[in-house]
Amino acid sequence: MSKLDDVYHAIVELQKSFAEGVTANDVSNFLELDRANVSRYLNQLYKEKKVKKIDGRPVVYSAIEENREVQTKDDSVKSNDTLKIVNNSLDSMVGADLSLQVPIQQAKAAILYPPRGLHTLILGETGVGKSMFAELMYTFAKESGALDSNAPFVRFNCADYADNPQLVIAQIFGVKKGAYTGAESDREGLLKKADGGMIFLDEIHRLSPQAQEMLFTYIDKGYFRPLGDTENLIHVDAQIIAATTEDPASYLLKTFTRRIPMTITLPSLKERSLKERYYLLQDFIKGESNRLGKSIYFNKNALISFFLYDCPNNIGQLRSDIQLSCAKAFLNYKANGRNYIIVEQNDIPQRVQRGLMKLQEHRDEIDDILLNVGDVLRFSFKDQDDNFPVIELDDSDISKREFFYDIIENKLEVLRQKGIEEKQINEILNIDIERYFNKYIMDLPEKFRKDEISKIVDIKIVDLVEKIINLASAKLARDFDEKVYFGLALHLQGSIERVKQGKKIYHPKLNLIRAQYGNEFLVAMEVAKFIDDAFDIQIPLDEIGYLTMFLAAKPYEVDIKKEGKVGVLVIMHGHSTASSMVEVANSLIGEEYVEALDMPLSMKAEDMLKLAKSKIKNMHKGKGILLLVDMGSLTNFGEIIKVETGISIKTIDMVTTLLVIEAGRKALNGRDLDSVYDSCVEVSRFGVKGAIENSPKRKMPLIITTCFTGEGSAERIKEILKKKLKYGSSLKIIPLNILDKKEFYDNVAELKEKYEPLAIVGTVNLTLDNIPFISAPDILTSEGIQKLDELIEAEEDFIKVSDSIDEQIPEIEGKKLVEDIRFSLSEMEELLNKEIPHNVKIGMIMHICFLIDTIKNGGKEREFPNLNKYRSSFSKEFILVKQALKNMEREYDLNIVDSEIAFIVRMIVENTKTVY
Numbered sequence: 001m002s003k004l005d006d007v008y009h010a011i012v013e014l015q016k017s018f019a020e021g022v023t024a025n026d027v028s029n030f031l032e033l034d035r036a037n038v039s040r041y042l043n044q045l046y047k048e049k050k051v052k053k054i055d056g057r058p059v060v061y062s063a064i065e066e067n068r069e070v071q072t073k074d075d076s077v078k079s080n081d082t083l084k085i086v087n088n089s090l091d092s093m094v095g096a097d098l099s100l101q102v103p104i105q106q107a108k109a110a111i112l113y114p115p116r117g118l119h120t121l122i123l124g125e126t127g128v129g130k131s132m133f134a135e136l137m138y139t140f141a142k143e144s145g146a147l148d149s150n151a152p153f154v155r156f157n158c159a160d161y162a163d164n165p166q167l168v169i170a171q172i173f174g175v176k177k178g179a180y181t182g183a184e185s186d187r188e189g190l191l192k193k194a195d196g197g198m199i200f201l202d203e204i205h206r207l208s209p210q211a212q213e214m215l216f217t218y219i220d221k222g223y224f225r226p227l228g229d230t231e232n233l234i235h236v237d238a239q240i241i242a243a244t245t246e247d248p249a250s251y252l253l254k255t256f257t258r259r260i261p262m263t264i265t266l267p268s269l270k271e272r273s274l275k276e277r278y279y280l281l282q283d284f285i286k287g288e289s290n291r292l293g294k295s296i297y298f299n300k301n302a303l304i305s306f307f308l309y310d311c312p313n314n315i316g317q318l319r320s321d322i323q324l325s326c327a328k329a330f331l332n333y334k335a336n337g338r339n340y341i342i343v344e345q346n347d348i349p350q351r352v353q354r355g356l357m358k359l360q361e362h363r364d365e366i367d368d369i370l371l372n373v374g375d376v377l378r379f380s381f382k383d384q385d386d387n388f389p390v391i392e393l394d395d396s397d398i399s400k401r402e403f404f405y406d407i408i409e410n411k412l413e414v415l416r417q418k419g420i421e422e423k424q425i426n427e428i429l430n431i432d433i434e435r436y437f438n439k440y441i442m443d444l445p446e447k448f449r450k451d452e453i454s455k456i457v458d459i460k461i462v463d464l465v466e467k468i469i470n471l472a473s474a475k476l477a478r479d480f481d482e483k484v485y486f487g488l489a490l491h492l493q494g495s496i497e498r499v500k501q502g503k504k505i506y507h508p509k510l511n512l513i514r515a516q517y518g519n520e521f522l523v524a525m526e527v528a529k530f531i532d533d534a535f536d537i538q539i540p541l542d543e544i545g546y547l548t549m550f551l552a553a554k555p556y557e558v559d560i561k562k563e564g565k566v567g568v569l570v571i572m573h574g575h576s577t578a579s580s581m582v583e584v585a586n587s588l589i590g591e592e593y594v595e596a597l598d599m600p601l602s603m604k605a606e607d608m609l610k611l612a613k614s615k616i617k618n619m620h621k622g623k624g625i626l627l628l629v630d631m632g633s634l635t636n637f638g639e640i641i642k643v644e645t646g647i648s649i650k651t652i653d654m655v656t657t658l659l660v661i662e663a664g665r666k667a668l669n670g671r672d673l674d675s676v677y678d679s680c681v682e683v684s685r686f687g688v689k690g691a692i693e694n695s696p697k698r699k700m701p702l703i704i705t706t707c708f709t710g711e712g713s714a715e716r717i718k719e720i721l722k723k724k725l726k727y728g729s730s731l732k733i734i735p736l737n738i739l740d741k742k743e744f745y746d747n748v749a750e751l752k753e754k755y756e757p758l759a760i761v762g763t764v765n766l767t768l769d770n771i772p773f774i775s776a777p778d779i780l781t782s783e784g785i786q787k788l789d790e791l792i793e794a795e796e797d798f799i800k801v802s803d804s805i806d807e808q809i810p811e812i813e814g815k816k817l818v819e820d821i822r823f824s825l826s827e828m829e830e831l832l833n834k835e836i837p838h839n840v841k842i843g844m845i846m847h848i849c850f851l852i853d854t855i856k857n858g859g860k861e862r863e864f865p866n867l868n869k870y871r872s873s874f875s876k877e878f879i880l881v882k883q884a885l886k887n888m889e890r891e892y893d894l895n896i897v898d899s900e901i902a903f904i905v906r907m908i909v910e911n912t913k914t915v916y
Helices: 003-014 024-031 035-047 101-112 130-144 165-173 209-221 274-292 300-308 314-335 350-369 405-417 422-442 459-476 482-500 510-516 518-535 541-552 577-589 605-619 632-645 657-668 673-694 712-724 741-752 782-808 814-832 838-856 867-873 875-892 898-911
Strands: 051-054 060-063 120-123 153-157 198-202 239-244 262-265 296-299 341-343 376-379 567-573 595-599 625-629 649-652 700-707 732-737 755-762 773-775
Touching (some): 003 060, 024 035, 035 051, 035 060, 101 130, 120 130, 130 198, 130 239, 274 300, 274 314, 274 350, 274 376, 296 300, 300 314, 300 350, 314 341, 459 518, 510 518, 510 541, 567 577, 567 632, 567 657, 577 595, 577 657, 595 605, 605 625, 625 657, 625 673, 657 673, 700 782, 712 732, 712 755, 712 782, 732 741, 838 898, 867 898, 875 898
Parallel strands (some): 153 198, 567 595, 567 625, 700 732, 700 755
Antiparallel strands (some): 051 060, 296 376
């Protein structure tokens, strides 16, 4: 008999005394085998479906014996009725022995009640898992033999056709040809399709009274008539499982609810214990691990945040937030070339991060759940017991830190006892070692004095560290941050004492550190000699690995790189043509942003190409280059350099100063390459006036809701907005997915042709030109809704102004005039990098409207006091405001004089704020 069989038979034997199941420790003592080996055998038996495992602390196991008869606990089943149900679906639910114990017993009773079960109504908030619970009831019915294995399960959401009650009835009960317009043939209903099985009616509160009456007639008599059929009766035998988020007494007929004998209420997430939430999180993360085919590591604080945050939409929201966090971690894994997927605090949504603030009030419960768990947890679909404690670091007193040594040894022992292979242990430790090293360095104070550090570190060590830093600076030609100085002193205080005591030092990443930081490692070897001589000890090789990490540390560097912008390069023939044009453009843009290359007529094209290639490589910040040229061979440079360097380049020829200004300010405002290029093409083809005419006109207001799929969160946000917004009926709300960023931007561009986007609402902020972003959590508060209402009201204000202008100035179309002025004001905001408040913008629109009317009718313009002095003080503003009004002058065939320009400039100067 194999050891595996021994363990299985030991469980069978022990179960006679331990009805609740046995632990690995019980089996270990019974067989006198090593506990770690027993754990491996138990996991193997679980994978082979020979034992059942119940998560907890400790994990307990029970044998699955073939044809083992299990007595049902339902009062409605006779005592001599037995069923061959061993590991049923309902009992496998998270919380089956806790908050779901009563609902599960009710569900079993509803399924097993003779002769064909009880119709059931499931109550609970959005996201508590009503649909899943109904499906598990169906699965249990098949497992118990109450339904045939091929019995149908039909699902229908009553809200899908709630606006058309007749169509709902037709869907459920079927329809006879000619029953209503469009019913061109007889059609079988879903209730008929569910014959012999179950029909699940979700959101049943959306059923009309007529549909409810037809349903309770079926419940009473076992038959029904299709819509429009007065002769034929349809007999079916189907169990109804219905679900609703609402109070049945408020939405359902009493005559209907009286006929549903079983009502099951599922608890909300906040009513379930933290231990249950932990098991839910475990399942969801393992599900993502299975989806990605890789282990997922979780920062402990990130996991605690998930334990404690307010999750308004229950389990559905919890799963969605886990998926979002894992997706962000996966993107980081791909983008940064990591060897592992780790979810850290900044990967989780902002609302989830707030959960960590509640740690103090739940610390005891969290500590009990995460007992002996390190600061990184590993979840894998392959493993059943995989919450491995890794490395813990006590931040409470920095002077007492003994850099990893005892911690690493303890974790190594724990992981080995769990039967984890050495390779996997090293992978787990490797993840933490550098992350905690960086945390150790970054947490040190920015400034300190030598006399302060000598209070907690031996002065002999402080002096030695000073020599070490000076040596390393000279050898590596590098200045070291004060944090490295302080951290190294603290570290040596513990390591030297450890070496003196003969304790082992282990660095799990030594070979990688030695290979990755070769120069620093050589210097660290010299430093070790200093320490040996000063303290009469011998520094081991693993300690040199830690010294190397200090010498390679760069805590003064910003970890997150600032995202670059599109570069703009002008190349033109002539000694100073490009330079002069760029000088003018940059002065108007307000920043030396656009760059230039002049190509003398005597210069060979090949030489210019080399120069341009070098220039573009230096300019490239990751967002591509817009190349503006005049003519000839220069028009081909972009494509040639793109092929040779891989840098995204777009080229526009026949360059003008206006084009350079347009390109510079769009790029400076952070627009992507395609957006900058398209904008310049419009100006190049049609001029400013043509660009206005060809720009998308404001039509129906639009709010875009987003999530990774465009379904779950985005659809939910859409429903919330419909209910809560004052003007929800006067705008369009469209959900989009953001998984493919390019596709998202393309979709938005397409929508702009038909609608006027007012805002984007979602979980991830994707920056889009002139479209405000509002986070999904804010929508759940009055703050977000208020912001949207203000945006919509602002749009309403513009419509009112248009209507008013139509009455006041009948010879000019008010809507078009207001839209043209709004475009000019947007140009002013962008050119001047200013934000004009809404009320000021309304005033300016009215002012310019009446100004145009005055000019068109030969009226006299006002004089501005001290015009010359004011124009001199705000020369840049004058130039850019005049430029933004050029399209108005061309469109309405007029000239706005400087005195009127001055009034507009003053409105902007005195009533706006700079955009950073």
